[in-house]
Amino acid sequence: MMISKVKNAMSTLVGGMMPHGHHHHHNHHSGGGQTCGPDSLPPRFPYGRPDFLDLTPELLQYSTEHASRPVLTLKRDSRLPWRTGYAEVINAGKSMLNEDQASCEKLFVKKPSGKHRNSTLQEDNGDGTGIPLHFWGVFDGHAGSGAAIMASKLLHRLIRDRLGEICHLLENPTSVPPICLAKNGSPYQAETKKGAAQEPEDPDAISDSTVRFHMEKVVSLESLVMGVIETAFSQMDDLIEKEKTSYAISGGCCALAAIHLMGKLYVANAGDSRAIIIRNNEVIPMTNEFTPESERQRLQYLGFLRPELLGNEFTHIEFPRRIQHSELGKKMLYRDHSMTGWAYKTIVEDDLKFPLIYGEGKKARVMATIGVTRGLGDHDLKVYNSNIYIKPFLSCVPEVMVYNLDENKHGPDDVLVMGTDGLWDVTTDREVADAVSAYLSCCDPSDPMRYTLAAQDLLMRSRGVLKERGWRLPNEKLGSGDDITVFVIPLAGHESET
Amino acid sequence: MMISKVKNAMSTLVGGMMPHGHHHHHNHHSGGGQTCGPDSLPPRFPYGRPDFLDLTPELLQYSTEHASRPVLTLKRDSRLPWRTGYAEVINAGKSMLNEDQASCEKLFVKKPSGKHRNSTLQEDNGDGTGIPLHFWGVFDGHAGSGAAIMASKLLHRLIRDRLGEICHLLENPTSVPPICLAKNGSPYQAETKKGAAQEPEDPDAISDSTVRFHMEKVVSLESLVMGVIETAFSQMDDLIEKEKTSYAISGGCCALAAIHLMGKLYVANAGDSRAIIIRNNEVIPMTNEFTPESERQRLQYLGFLRPELLGNEFTHIEFPRRIQHSELGKKMLYRDHSMTGWAYKTIVEDDLKFPLIYGEGKKARVMATIGVTRGLGDHDLKVYNSNIYIKPFLSCVPEVMVYNLDENKHGPDDVLVMGTDGLWDVTTDREVADAVSAYLSCCDPSDPMRYTLAAQDLLMRSRGVLKERGWRLPNEKLGSGDDITVFVIPLAGHESET
Numbered sequence: 003m004m005i006s007k008v009k010n011a012m013s014t015l016v017g018g019m020m021p022h023g024h025h026h027h028h029n030h031h032s033g034g035g036q037t038c039g040p041d042s043l044p045p046r047f048p049y050g051r052p053d054f055l056d057l058t059p060e061l062l063q064y065s066t067e068h069a070s071r072p073v074l075t076l077k078r079d080s081r082l083p084w085r086t087g088y089a090e091v092i093n094a095g096k097s098m099l100n101e102d103q104a105s106c107e108k109l110f111v112k113k114p115s116g117k118h119r120n121s122t123l124q125e126d127n128g129d130g131t132g133i134p135l136h137f138w139g140v141f142d143g144h145a146g147s148g149a150a151i152m153a154s155k156l157l158h159r160l161i162r163d164r165l166g167e168i169c170h171l172l173e174n175p176t177s178v179p180p181i182c183l184a185k186n187g188s189p190y191q192a193e194t195k196k197g198a199a200q201e202p203e204d205p206d207a208i209s210d211s212t213v214r215f216h217m218e219k220v221v222s223l224e225s226l227v228m229g230v231i232e233t234a235f236s237q238m239d240d241l242i243e244k245e246k247t248s249y250a251i252s253g254g255c256c257a258l259a260a261i262h263l264m265g266k267l268y269v270a271n272a273g274d275s276r277a278i279i280i281r282n283n284e285v286i287p288m289t290n291e292f293t294p295e296s297e298r299q300r301l302q303y304l305g306f307l308r309p310e311l312l313g314n315e316f317t318h319i320e321f322p323r324r325i326q327h328s329e330l331g332k333k334m335l336y337r338d339h340s341m342t343g344w345a346y347k348t349i350v351e352d353d354l355k356f357p358l359i360y361g362e363g364k365k366a367r368v369m370a371t372i373g374v375t376r377g378l379g380d381h382d383l384k385v386y387n388s389n390i391y392i393k394p395f396l397s398c399v400p401e402v403m404v405y406n407l408d409e410n411k412h413g414p415d416d417v418l419v420m421g422t423d424g425l426w427d428v429t430t431d432r433e434v435a436d437a438v439s440a441y442l443s444c445c446d447p448s449d450p451m452r453y454t455l456a457a458q459d460l461l462m463r464s465r466g467v468l469k470e471r472g473w474r475l476p477n478e479k480l481g482s483g484d485d486i487t488v489f490v491i492p493l494a495g496h497e498s499e500t
Numbered sequence: 501m502m503i504s505k506v507k508n509a510m511s512t513l514v515g516g517m518m519p520h521g522h523h524h525h526h527n528h529h530s531g532g533g534q535t536c537g538p539d540s541l542p543p544r545f546p547y548g549r550p551d552f553l554d555l556t557p558e559l560l561q562y563s564t565e566h567a568s569r570p571v572l573t574l575k576r577d578s579r580l581p582w583r584t585g586y587a588e589v590i591n592a593g594k595s596m597l598n599e600d601q602a603s604c605e606k607l608f609v610k611k612p613s614g615k616h617r618n619s620t621l622q623e624d625n626g627d628g629t630g631i632p633l634h635f636w637g638v639f640d641g642h643a644g645s646g647a648a649i650m651a652s653k654l655l656h657r658l659i660r661d662r663l664g665e666i667c668h669l670l671e672n673p674t675s676v677p678p679i680c681l682a683k684n685g686s687p688y689q690a691e692t693k694k695g696a697a698q699e700p701e702d703p704d705a706i707s708d709s710t711v712r713f714h715m716e717k718v719v720s721l722e723s724l725v726m727g728v729i730e731t732a733f734s735q736m737d738d739l740i741e742k743e744k745t746s747y748a749i750s751g752g753c754c755a756l757a758a759i760h761l762m763g764k765l766y767v768a769n770a771g772d773s774r775a776i777i778i779r780n781n782e783v784i785p786m787t788n789e790f791t792p793e794s795e796r797q798r799l800q801y802l803g804f805l806r807p808e809l810l811g812n813e814f815t816h817i818e819f820p821r822r823i824q825h826s827e828l829g830k831k832m833l834y835r836d837h838s839m840t841g842w843a844y845k846t847i848v849e850d851d852l853k854f855p856l857i858y859g860e861g862k863k864a865r866v867m868a869t870i871g872v873t874r875g876l877g878d879h880d881l882k883v884y885n886s887n888i889y890i891k892p893f894l895s896c897v898p899e900v901m902v903y904n905l906d907e908n909k910h911g912p913d914d915v916l917v918m919g920t921d922g923l924w925d926v927t928t929d930r931e932v933a934d935a936v937s938a939y940l941s942c943c944d945p946s947d948p949m950r951y952t953l954a955a956q957d958l959l960m961r962s963r964g965v966l967k968e969r970g971w972r973l974p975n976e977k978l979g980s981g982d983d984i985t986v987f988v989i990p991l992a993g994h995e996s997e998t
């Protein structure tokens with residue numbers, strides 16, 4: 003039987019590969035061209051599933067079971083902060099291992115102490131002092147799981163450390179963050195008298211510095227936290243690049259993170275994962291997806307301004323299909339970086355190059371290679387059989403949306419759902435909301451497992467059931483063939499936290 | 501009295517300037533640096549108010565009366581298509597002439613005939629054949645009225661001519677536009693057999709061309725019309741640049757156009773004018789504004805990728821205020837092209853340059869010069885006292901939104917309101933909707949003047965009344981000091997059209 007053949011092959015492969023966890027394989031996001039560095043380098047972190055699943059080696063192996071695609075959830079005696087629910091399932095064979103990763107952490111934001119000043123990324127010390135910070139992350143890897151694993155281990159620490167640097171501002175949330183800081187971190191007020199050596203003094207000048215500077219934007223603490231998160235994503239990306247010289251860190255990953263800090267939920271998304279809030283069975287989208295289609299104009303603009311990045315093989319102009327040589331001189335529909343609509347242009351030699359953005363929907367690709375346009379890693383991803391790097395077209399900066407938890411009332415069935423694209427490809431926002439709401443309404447509000455059971459239910463629906471013609475949903479449509487990872491996070495969770 | 505002094509000075513100036521209509525003056529959008537070309541060049545079009553106002557020379561002079569700021573409307577016996585209402589008022593002295601312009605035209609889209617093939621921009625021939633096209637445009641000029649006047653005379657003809665080129669497609673609205681056209685304009689189907697000379701023939705190839713090309717995007721007729729409008733704006737901008745070698749065409753302008761074609765309303769906006777639909781007293785926004793704040797990231801990205809455009813005087817990084825030399829080495833809040841939030845960075849020498857984007861709200865400027873980031877003209881606008889051109893940072897491409905008129909029912913009080921920023925700066929969308937709805941509900945539905953009276957009412961509210969402390973609204977707030985131009989267009993208008 004086909005199924006058992008796959009199964010046996012898998013066990014062998016997985017068994018043999020586990021310790022090193024880097025190898026060449028491609029998924030639907032990558033047309034290939036991924037080089038994973040010299041095989042002699044050790045992995046930065048070994049392959050595994052999230053620590054909070056607490057898998058035995060046997061269960062870890064079972065988790066890569068493509069034939070039965072077990073839905074893994076938290077154990078009954080495990081507890082994540084806020085009673086967070088979690089479930090995951092591996093793909094239907096498109097990659098050897100589950101390239102999704104996840105993390106869920108409670109951390110504490112502290113001023114960098116003398117002792118730790120130079121050791122960022124330290125393990126969280128558990129003395130419970132500092133400003134509490136909750137973190138949830140889902141990382142959808144492609145072309146290897148190295149970047150996703152590393153991000154799941156370190157991104158939250160980077161965010162915590164960056165927040166530590168503005169800890170003194172967080173401790174005074176009602177005061178406006180100073181625009182300028184002295185080296186010791188205290189607010190620096192440019193003085194009118196003493197500082198005047200550089201500029202001739204105007205005898206009529208008003209000494210009030212806000213008037214003197216003509217304009218001073220007021221920056222909120224909230225936008226400082228957004229800046230911290232954006233900066234931490236960039237640093238995570240830089241760290242992957244840097245450590246690639248010493249370790250094998252394969253592939254890249256989409257990164258979706260939710261951060262709870264001082265009553266606000268910050269949802270940061272770089273890629274095609276998605277998060278929604280379900281409140282009173284209403285859907286509030288908390289992310290936009292970043293794909294070749296949604297970021298077409300940004301990418302075309304870069305290709306237009308920096309044509310050397312296209313390596314003489316691609317054109318920044320989009321066409322609705324490939325052009326044949328025989329069509330030179332004819333007119334064809336096109337759009338460039340500035341257009342939303344389409345117009346006809348006369349085809350010239352240069353238009354015969356492959357379009358930078360090509361394909362529709364889930365099949366849209368940047369330079370025929372990758373189907374997402376934001377994320378971490380991918381530093382040495384190249385167009386197949388060429389020396390053209392994809393990375394300049396990818397952004398590691400997330401879009402951050404803020405939801406004010408404290409300003410809204412939440413019942414036990416109001417949740418944030420975070421999931422990788424495997425979930426959303428087959429289940430719409432509305433269907434997810436209906437399924438979760440229906441499940442939770444039938445479930446004892448005091449059951450510590452209720453959010454994990456809701457997550458599991460979601461995954462069963464989206465994965466489908468294996469029939470002769472593949473994994474099928476109840477409506478006979480094809481289920482998700484992708485890895486799926488989902489968090490179901492109760493919004494009233496921080497109130498119940500002890 | 502101050503008022504009569506201004507009045508007399510105005511009459512003199514306007515009287516002397518009318519025939520040539522180009523001269524140096526600055527408005528709130530421009531910090532200066534505008535050069536208007538050699539004085540010897542004649543203007544492309546003389547200064548004037550829209551033809552449909554049918555002003556006598558005396559009334560034209562009266563229209564520039566800054567002291568009384570008369571609200572000009574259509575004459576009682578004038579009729580615009582759809583009974584469109586119109587009103588305008590000049591600014592409170594910031595420029596000599598009214599730099600707003602407007603146009604309202606009914607045109608006919610036809611295949612380019614042999615006779616006219618080489619004479620684009622022809623006057624509309626009135627034989628009434630072809631596909632009817634309605635056009636409304638408001639053009640908010642800055643640093644001179646030349647570009648605004650020229651656009652008000654020609655943009656609609658460019659759009660008509662470009663639509664003429666796809667006339668055969670418009671005549672078959674149910675068929676899908678062909679991706680490729682032969683030189684004679686007929687659909688070109690790349691042939692599998694004959695065209696195969698360039699590519700080795702695959703014996704297994706399926707001869708169906710859609711399969712052969714793997715992917716073919718279906719492009720709707722609607723997105724072709726959007727492309728026509730986008731392209732026509734670009735051509736309008738190129739035409740201004742080209743004709744500047746022979747004519748004096750001063751300044752630049754924001755351009756907002758509404759086009760009715762085959763049951764759909766296309767609203768195209770490049771600048772900070774605004775259009776809203778009011779339906780059942782509900783507001784449907786039909787534009788986004790393009791300003792240094794709304795387009796910050798696009799502009800910063802260009803400055804980052806092409807630093808030579810910043811002329812060693814500006815930095816693409818945004819700071820909340822100017823940095824003093826004494827602050828070198830300190831940390832300051834900043835954000836770059838990729839960020840939405842703010843973070844601290846150590847100040848280096850390069851950060852002492854002036855920020856590319858600086859200021860807040862209506863005072864935000866690109867390179868300290870201009871407060872809008874899309875529009876037509878401005879080809880020789882430079883940063884004051886420098887050789888740095890602003891134009892590369894400006895886009896002439898509009899954002900086009902589509903409203904399906906035929907798919908919605910409209911009563912006589914449902915309208916599209918198009919106005920220059922002078923209106924919206926002092927009156928919110930909601931206030932405009934309430935004022936228009938209230939006015940129209942008291943007004944005889946068969947009165948041919950009702951939409952003009954509603955427009956006039958809107959302008960009176962937004963201009964205010966001259967008191968000792970300037971033009972004041974009923975709530976004592978400052979009225980708009982700007983030029984204001986407004987169309988009130990009944991959405992049921994095309995049904996009543998004879």
